[in-house]
Amino acid sequence: MADELVLLDFWPSMFGMRTKMALAEKGVSYEYIETDPWTKTPLLIEMNPIHKKIPVLIHKGKPICESLIQLEYIDEVWSDTYPILPSDPYQKAQARFWADFIDKKLYDPAWKIWGTKGEDQVAAKKELIEHFKTLETELGDKTYYGGEVFGFLDIALMGYYSWFKAMEKFGEFSFETEFPKLTEWTKRCLERESVVKALADSDKIIEYAYALRKKFGAE
């Protein structure tokens, strides 16, 4: 029931996009509440008092914070439909490892690519490209990160997809040229309705990134 499940999210958030993808894969309906994390609403503070960040998934009044934790929660609660995590413990550990890698390694340089200029931006671009190359090596010739099945790690990385065009623009590189295999993988993921519906328009993200650059003095 939609009134049992609420998602506090902000339209450009790569993390919120992950949660939306997972909920769509499970065919679960929910109430979406657009929540600007820059202005902390009372509901956001109540549901995520520690970090005051989105996305927050609220199930029967109880909040679950952090997108990767939400993915695992969604998979465990709606376990009778499309599995997001592999069932094998070793495969699961690998999926978690690489999702953790994505969050530890991509987020900061990705921010710096649109949020800074000069030397900082150049260093961020170098780092980002290095990490994407590592992720491309990990994908190899697989259809999805999960093998034949779209899952947790694919969702974790596709959450960032709307921001790829912004990274290309500010970092002055071509995703397709640098990462041909990853590019093919994104095309496969984009065949999924759950993915397409969750993503934000890449050009709107670029506009938003420009606004952030001004806000943080990089423009």
Add this chain to the structure above:
Amino acid sequence: MVTGDVKLIGSWASVFVMRARIALNLKSISYEFLQETYGTKSELLLKSNPVHKKMPVLIHADKPVCESNIIVQYIDEAWSSYGPSILPSQPYDRAIARFWAAYVDDKWFIALRSILTARGEEEKKAAIAEVEERTDHLEKAFIDCSNGKPFFNGDHIGYLDIALGSFLGWWRVVELDANHILLDETKTPSLFKWAERFCNDPAVKPLMPETTKLAEFARKLFPKPQA
């Protein structure tokens, strides 16, 4: 699932390695402990964790698992029929345990470490204040999670107990270094009592390093600038 052929690359002083060892103890899994030499990284470590080049690495039937919290979950799942459950059974409780374990690593530990790396009194005071505020959050988390029981996980130690409790040796070392109590019996009474219970757990006791030995090691790792 083959029980034999379990190796763990680590060090006696590492919090993160201890997490894996506690989990293995809880499941009564025997393993070969491959102690890394301080200041060097073995070939096996570099080969098994080429991405981060860090310990712990659990090698189970020649397959490596990296990152301490991921290793603990793997141990719980690979040996699910052995010993007690490490993660709670309900999805919501699991999400809460995972949330706070991430908080311990991303927020609390960073603050604790910044006490050791602080330059000057002002920086140290600020770091201490941050640790105290974050420890206060963990006190409330304990009260919520434990529900009157002895551990975050209830009757037995579990994922979040292990995530935070493994820091207790270093927690004491930082207290000594800062000359300031960081686990205060009056400010965070529940955590204070939990800490003692945790250290006395049979899966933990043989692993918790002696404070003086750890303090000596800390001086090597975090040398003080010359006066």
